[in-house]
Amino acid sequence: DAKTTQPTSMDCAEGRAANLPCNHSTISGNEYVYWYRQIHSQGPQYIIHGLKNNETNEMASLIITEDRKSSTLILPHATLRDTAVYYCIVSDYMDSNYQLIWGAGTKLIIKP
Amino acid sequence: NAGVTQTPKFQVLKTGQSMTLQCAQDMNHEYMSWYRQDPGMGLRLIHYSVGAGITDQGEVPNGYNVSRSTTEDFPLRLLSAAPSQTSVYFCASSHRLAGDTTGELFFGEGSRLTVL
Numbered sequence: 001d002a003k004t005t006q007p008t009s010m011d012c013a014e015g016r017a018a019n020l021p022c023n024h025s026t027i028s029g030n031e032y033v034y035w036y037r038q039i040h041s042q043g044p045q046y047i048i049h050g051l052k053n054n055e056t057n058e059m060a061s062l063i064i065t066e067d068r069k070s071s072t073l074i075l076p077h078a079t080l081r082d083t084a085v086y087y088c089i090v091s092d093y094m095d096s097n098y099q100l101i102w103g104a105g106t107k108l109i110i111k112p
Numbered sequence: 113n114a115g116v117t118q119t120p121k122f123q124v125l126k127t128g129q130s131m132t133l134q135c136a137q138d139m140n141h142e143y144m145s146w147y148r149q150d151p152g153m154g155l156r157l158i159h160y161s162v163g164a165g166i167t168d169q170g171e172v173p174n175g176y177n178v179s180r181s182t183t184e185d186f187p188l189r190l191l192s193a194a195p196s197q198t199s200v201y202f203c204a205s206s207h208r209l210a211g212d213t214t215g216e217l218f219f220g221e222g223s224r225l226t227v228l
Contacts, residue, residue, distance in 0.1 A: 002154065036217070043116075043202050043219030044155070087154060099170065100217070102147075102154030 002103035003027065003090040009107040018075040020106055022088030025069045031091045033064060034100060035073045037084040044087065047073065078110045114138050118203050118220035125193040125227045133188040133223050135203030143206045143215070144186040145170070146178065148199040149222075155202060161186055162208060193227045200224050 005023040012018040024033060034049040048055055048062045050071075055062045061074040075082055087105040091098040119134045137144065145160035147170075157170030161180040175197060177189040186205075190197060201223045206215040 041200065041222065043204075043221055044217070045219070046216040049216075099145075099157055099160065101171070102156070104152065104154050 002101050003092060004088045004103050006086075006088050006103060006106045008104070009109070011109050011111055012075075012078050014080060014110050014112050015077055018078040018082065018108060018110070020073040020075075020086050020088070020108065021070065022072070023070045024088070024090045027068050027090050029068075031093075031098075033062070033068075033071050034087075034089045034091070035060070035062065036087045036089065037082075038087070038105070039081075039084040047086075078108075080110050080112065082108065083110045084108060116203055116205055116218050116220040118201075118223050120223060121221065122224050123226070125190075125225065127194060127227060129193050131190050131193065133190075133201055133203075133225070135186045135188065135220060136184050137186075137203075137205040137218070138184065139205065139207075139218065140183060141205035141207055141218070142183070143208045144180065145204050145217075146176070146186070146188045147202045147204065148172065148197075149202060150199050158188065158201075190225075193225075195227045198225060198227045 032049050035047040036044040038044045047060050050062045064071045085105040085107050089100045092101045116137045142163050146158040147155035149155050156172050158176050159178040161167045164183050167178050203220045204217040206217045
């Protein structure tokens with residue numbers, strides 16, 4: 001089973017920051033938090049990942065709480081093209097390898 | 113670079129038929145994997161490979177076989193198709209980074225399979 005909990009859906013106004021929360025209370029010390037998004041039925045697209053420090057790239061920022069039990073993905077200036085399903089994933093150790101176990105994600109709708 | 117290429121994009125099968133979904137990547141990635149995605153759900157891992165000659169089972173491996181004879185190719189075989197295997201299938205690849213889990217996964221466009 002997925003090790004994360006996300007809201008089913010969220011709205012955000014175009015041009016505003018979109019803040020997507022994720023709970024991962026059972027995360028272990030060496031497990032990363034990954035964010036991907038899926039636009040329509042395309043293949044998922046990598047956004048960002050982190051271990052314990054906050055991370056930023058050209059797409060988004062990832063804020064991880066000090067206890068690592070939750071995180072927030074921030075899209076600083078949302079556009080209509082950011083409408084997608086956003087997946088927060090914590091790796092899981094299976095058969096000597098880490099794997100990503102996906103939940104249902106958050107459907108983010110950007111409104112004009 | 114073409115990235116991750118999946119063929120076919122669409123396929124209709126009858127129950128009991130077999131087929132192979134092809135996946136190829138040109139990024140020299142060590143790690144490759146197959147996922148299925150049912151409507152309204154996230155991806156579920158079927159099989160994966162950490163290098164040529166090495167494969168392993170994911171969450172939902174029953175009814176599927178894989179092989180990895182080259183770094184570039186990772187075909188998924190459906191042995192005897194069943195309606196429950198109607199789904200969208202995604203192939204993904206990545207570099208495996210020391211101390212990291214899967215690295216950044218690159219996905220193909222998906223193969224939409226219907227089993228009647």
